[in-house]
Amino acid sequence: MLRTNVPTYVSLIDVTDREVQNTQELASIWGEIRTEFEQHEAELVDSYAILGQHDFLVIFDADDHESAFKSALTLRRHGLAGETMEIVDTDDFSHLVDEI
Incomplete structure (x- = not known):
């Protein structure tokens, strides 16, 4: 669940630098990542294996940009090499656009 009034971030992850023996090994690191x-x-909200250009999608909340940077x-x-971006809920985004 997303925390309110806390920035949410998404990372598009590529497993390029990690030699993974099997899917269980890769799945086992998520607990370590959650703890860190x-x-x-920061809070690991969700993670998904995805098809396409990237391997995983990671969604997390962080108290501030420094926390997000450390999490990335x-x-x-x-x-897990990736690109991390702050995201805004589309309802919140529409309110921002209305204010302009």
């Missing part, structure tokens, strides 16, 4: 995110004042580095440290 909590140490950075956590993913990288685990061999």
Whole structure:
């Protein structure tokens, strides 16, 4: 569940730097990542395996940009290269557009 009034981020992940022996090995790191995110004042909201250009989609909340940056580095440290972006709910976005 997304926390209210906390920025939400998404990372598009590529498993390029990690030699994965099997899917169980890859699945086992999510618990470690969740714990490390909590140490950075962030919460791993959800993760998905995806087809296409990227391998995983990771959604997380972070208290601030510094926490988000540390969380993105956590993913990288685990061999999960990706692009991390802040996202805004479309309802919130429409309110921003209405105010302009």
